[in-house]
Amino acid sequence: MQDPGLIQFDDWQNLYASRMESMRTSAVRDLFAAASRSDIISLSGGMPDIRNLPLKTVSKVTADAVLKEGVAGLQYGNTTGREETKQVVCRLMKDFNIEVTTADVTITSGGQQALDLIGKAFIDKGDIIITEGPTYLGALQAFSAYEPAVVTIPFDDEGMQTDLLEAELARLAKESPTGMPAVKFIYTIPNFQNPGGVTMSLARRKHLLELANRYKILVVEDDPYGRVRFLGTSVPALRSMDDKVIYLSTVSKVFAPGLRTGWIIAPRPILAKINLVKQGTDLCGSALNQVIVEHYFNDTDWQGELNKIIELYRVRREAMLKALQDYFPPEATWTRPEGGLFVWATLPDCVDTPQLLSVALEKGVTFVPGDGCYPGGSGMGRSSMRLAFCYEEPESIREAIRRLGEVIEERMELYRTFAAAGVL
Numbered sequence: 001m002q003d004p005g006l007i008q009f010d011d012w013q014n015l016y017a018s019r020m021e022s023m024r025t026s027a028v029r030d031l032f033a034a035a036s037r038s039d040i041i042s043l044s045g046g047m048p049d050i051r052n053l054p055l056k057t058v059s060k061v062t063a064d065a066v067l068k069e070g071v072a073g074l075q076y077g078n079t080t081g082r083e084e085t086k087q088v089v090c091r092l093m094k095d096f097n098i099e100v101t102t103a104d105v106t107i108t109s110g111g112q113q114a115l116d117l118i119g120k121a122f123i124d125k126g127d128i129i130i131t132e133g134p135t136y137l138g139a140l141q142a143f144s145a146y147e148p149a150v151v152t153i154p155f156d157d158e159g160m161q162t163d164l165l166e167a168e169l170a171r172l173a174k175e176s177p178t179g180m181p182a183v184k185f186i187y188t189i190p191n192f193q194n195p196g197g198v199t200m201s202l203a204r205r206k207h208l209l210e211l212a213n214r215y216k217i218l219v220v221e222d223d224p225y226g227r228v229r230f231l232g233t234s235v236p237a238l239r240s241m242d243d244k245v246i247y248l249s250t251v252s253k254v255f256a257p258g259l260r261t262g263w264i265i266a267p268r269p270i271l272a273k274i275n276l277v278k279q280g281t282d283l284c285g286s287a288l289n290q291v292i293v294e295h296y297f298n299d300t301d302w303q304g305e306l307n308k309i310i311e312l313y314r315v316r317r318e319a320m321l322k323a324l325q326d327y328f329p330p331e332a333t334w335t336r337p338e339g340g341l342f343v344w345a346t347l348p349d350c351v352d353t354p355q356l357l358s359v360a361l362e363k364g365v366t367f368v369p370g371d372g373c374y375p376g377g378s379g380m381g382r383s384s385m386r387l388a389f390c391y392e393e394p395e396s397i398r399e400a401i402r403r404l405g406e407v408i409e410e411r412m413e414l415y416r417t418f419a420a421a422g423v424l
């Protein structure tokens with residue numbers, strides 16, 4: 001038997017599809033291995049803290065799923081998902097003023113599958129798509145399989161800078177023979193963006209929709225965190241203002257990511273194509289998981305449970321912001337999220353966060369280096385980092401930021417020494 005630690009030469013490398021060249025392993029996935037070591041304080045993964053979920057309640061709904069629904073949960077189901085699960089989704093969506101019927105919804109294997117299905121249905125090699133920069137690295141991974149050209153638009157405290165988007169669209173329109181920008185879609189995470197933590201203001205949302213309508217470009221609104229707000233008041237969903245928007249969400253951050261249950265809401269012709277693509281991908285999602293989700297959202301105080309988790313995040317976010325103030329250099333900046341799981345911190349240019357990570361790991365801390373949240377090869381984000389406050393206790397967060405502050409200071413000191421010696 002082969003030694004599992006041995007790195008094996010890949011004899012098959014000439015066989016892979018060319019798209020594999022543009023696909024990268026996720027830095028976060030790779031970090032999960034290190035993060036599970038008990039001596040590591042992990043600020044890397046976006047794992048919701050479900051350690052206090054009432055397991056008795058969850059086992060009851062799971063037993064109900066089998067005993068009350070019989071073999072339905074164990075059988076193949078519809079590609080688009082169970083009607084009853086879609087009814088739950090329609091009810092949840094009403095809270096966001098998104099009025100849809102079950103025919104407008106497809107249940108997916110998490111939000112992640114929805115991203116892949118959108119990529120598969122829309123992107124040909126070289127097609128332009130627009131995202132926030134930085135953006136969710138899992139979305140970049142899903143889309144990269146279809147080899148798009150990704151254009152990124154920066155955000156500030158009000159979310160995607162739509163004036164820059166407007167300028168970019170005008171530039172692309174000029175380049176295009178049709179006079180319209182050849183953009184397949186604009187992908188945005190308007191609430192508590194991953195990795196930025198920022199929320200798009202209402203004015204920016206309206207501007208984004210105005211541009212999308214002017215240039216006839218699809219908008220994909222990815223909203224896993226909309227209910228995970230601990231401060232401020234919610235901003236209307238893009239989909240509630242324009243029913244041409246494709247909207248995605250998931251139970252991952254409001255119940256349990258292990259159930260891999262998400263959904264996609266889209267104009268019906270688009271949904272028909274998504275469903276077609278989905279048939280070839282998985283025939284149907286897990287019916288059993290869908291039944292569990294139905295029972296959880298129909299029969300339990302799920303909102304009460306979520307409120308308890310949100311309160312944990314609020315306290316941890318406070319701890320992180322305070323520690324950043326105390327331990328990060330004065331030149332550093334960071335976002336102040338009103339919800340979600342992440343803070344995005346930007347350091348002076350001389351600090352290279354991919355390099356910093358290996359030093360931080362020696363000190364027992366992980367984070368996500370910013371470059372992973374930009375399209376591969378762009379070279380952007382190398383002095384930024386995503387810091388997750390969702391999983392560690394406040395004291396551990398403070399300690400992790402203190403250690404990070406130390407290694408950052410060492411880097412900056414080294415840089416100053418070299419600069420003074422004229423080496424740089």
Ligand SMILES: Cc1ncc(COP(=O)(O)O)c(C=O)c1O
Binds near residue numbers: 257
């Ligand atoms: C912005 C965003 N979209 C989609 C997902 C995927 O979520 P799911 O667990 O439902 O696949 C995540 C997960 O962290 C996310 O942050």
